[in-house]
Amino acid sequence: MNNKTKVIAAGLIGNILEWYDFAVYGFFAVIIGKQFFPSDDPTISLIAAFGAFAAGFLMRPIGAALFGRIGDLYGRKRMLFLSVMLMAIPTFIIGILPNHSQIGYWAAILMVVMRMLQGLSVGGEYTGSFVYLIEQAPQNKRAFYGSFSGVGATLGILLGSGIGAYITSVLTESQLENWGWRIPFLLGISIGILGFIIRRGLPENPISDTPKKSKTPLKELFQSQRKQIFQGFGLNIMSAVCFYLIFVYMTTWLVNQVHETESVALDINSISLVIILICAPLFAQLSDKIGRKPMLIIGSLLMVIFAYPLVGLMDHDNFTYILIGQCLFALILSIYISAIPAFLAELFPSKIRASATSISYNIPYAIFGGTAPMVSVWLISVTDNPEAIAYYLMAVSLLSFIVALGVTETGGKALKN
DSSP states (O other): OOHHHHHHHHHHHHHHHHHHHHHHHHHTHHHHHHHHSOOSSHHHHHHHHHHHHHHHHHTHHHHHHHHHHHHHHHOHHHHHHHHHHHHHHHHHHHHHOOOHHHHTHHHHHHHHHHHHHHHHHHHHHHHHHHHHHHHHSOGGGHHHHHHHHHHHHHHHHHHHHHHHHHHHHHSOHHHHHHTGGGHHHHHHHHHHHHHHHHHHTOOOOTTTTSSOOOSSHHHHHHHHOHHHHHHHHHHHHHHHHHHHIIIIIHHHHHHHTSOOOHHHHHHHHHHHHHHHHHHHHHHHHHHHHHOHHHHHHHHHHHHHHHHHHHHHHHSSSOHHHHHHHHHHHHHHHHHHHTTHHHHHHHHSOHHHHHHHHHHHHHHHIIIIITTHHHHHHHHHHHHTOGGGHHHHHHHHHHHHHHHHHHOOOOTTSOOOO
16 A cells, blocks of 8 residues: 555545444434433434434534644644544444443433544544645645545445445344344444554654644634634534535434335435535545635535425435435535535644644534534424425525635645644
């Protein structure tokens, strides 16, 4: 394996594990709700399950601060090595965790604790990996290199979706609820071991290995980079909500609202993930040619315009309509997220880049991404309208569109030292 391939593989593997696990949890939220948060009202169980899902996201800012500081002070390699280890262990523990009928409310408490540990890890993984990749990339290929973190995340979700679809198709409902849902979590440890092996011999980035480092990156960040931080917040609100609503919650929505089988819902999700897997790197190459700002503006505007029609199209008991709607969502989101990693990395100087990108990315994901499924369930409940999720997509996309109009183009320039 040459150095270039090893660098890209290292950027991929951690994200595969981290997003595989988060996706599996979202896909099996209905069963997890019954097993760990039982209630006479299934909606309450589902909200509680997604509440635990959100708890993991609420730890992301802490993880961002912790791993960002490690990356800026001790190097990107150490940051990536530690983050993949912290994800693998709780993933395996969830797979063997006793449920409510076995240990009572301790089951719910332990589930939330495991989700919080995973959220801590995710706070450093995604941004840490794309910062590493972009610092290794040629100037005219930064968005393309950075997109491989997203490719890893998408592969993880695709892997979780594929395994989920297979398990639900071969097991009975009783088997699935009793023990089948645990299988994907137990399998996650193998990805963690592979990540440990790949990252152990990873070379350090020359940029992050220089003596010019900030001893207090977070303090410097909020003193001198406030505008850039808030731009990062505003842009990531859309990607956070759209990603977790479209690719995690939508499976549950299709089962509960459209009354598709879980197997069919997972199949549709898997197909749409292939779209984003292919298109995001292609749009990233386009971003390397025309800039970050056009991709951000076009992607957010398209989501504002088409969110409601596409949700309406999917609100039919028709496989073709649902598949078309989901794939078009994937295409639009691919345009937008193709520019995000490069834009964030180019926005901040090297000595605080790991901390800055982690904070500006993870706080919106903690507040808006992790709560997106829970907010969606609540919106449908209070409006009695399954298509109410479109309003949320439109609102956050409009906000990010306004922010995108005001940013300065960062593409084609040297990285800030």
